Amino acid sequence: MINEKVRNIMNEQIKHELESYYVYLSMAAWFHSQDLDGMGHWMRVQAHEETIHAMKFFDHITDRDGTVGLLDLKQEKTAWTSAEEIWKDAYAHEQFITSKIHAIMTVVRKEGDFSAEPMLNWFVNEQIEEELNTQKIWKQCQTMGKTKEGLFMLDRELAARIFPAGSPFDPLAYQQPAGV
Numbered sequence: 001m002i003n004e005k006v007r008n009i010m011n012e013q014i015k016h017e018l019e020s021y022y023v024y025l026s027m028a029a030w031f032h033s034q035d036l037d038g039m040g041h042w043m044r045v046q047a048h049e050e051t052i053h054a055m056k057f058f059d060h061i062t063d064r065d066g067t068v069g070l071l072d073l074k075q076e077k078t079a080w081t082s083a084e085e086i087w088k089d090a091y092a093h094e095q096f097i098t099s100k101i102h103a104i105m106t107v108v109r110k111e112g113d114f115s116a117e118p119m120l121n122w123f124v125n126e127q128i129e130e131e132l133n134t135q136k137i138w139k140q141c142q143t144m145g146k147t148k149e150g151l152f153m154l155d156r157e158l159a160a161r162i163f164p165a166g167s168p169f170d171p172l173a174y175q176q177p178a179g180v
């Protein structure tokens, strides 16, 4: 059975991951409104990934006989003035999420919850990638994104991001029922 302190902080993390979904979906909407559809697509994939993260915590609590209690979501910003500002915010957001994951690890270690560590280690590694991706694009935006041509080139590159394997949006993950 899951320790109550660990359950509470993981339950809180479900909210942060779902708020991340909201943040990235808002960013996608802004990019689409600016005809930066490649960046919009990238953000939609990112938003979807966040729901997978939320569900990892959801399943971990549930699998260990804990009860999830979904919390209210906050959305702090829905408008931006440039693509560069969005990527800067996305990087800052991932740094914030990293701090939350590390805070969970601190509780898990303090409580001696060895069952939670392997799953949390996945998030510790994932956050390295999450920060790297957003920081890299932010930097690219600061250089090649300074001109309209450069920004559209970057936009086209980001259109190539694919949905993660196993996602309901991944056509390869879809198994047609027998006899249909």
Ligand code: FEO
Pocket: 017, 020, 049, 050, 053, 094, 097, 130
């Ligand atoms: Fe779930 Fe982007 O961290």
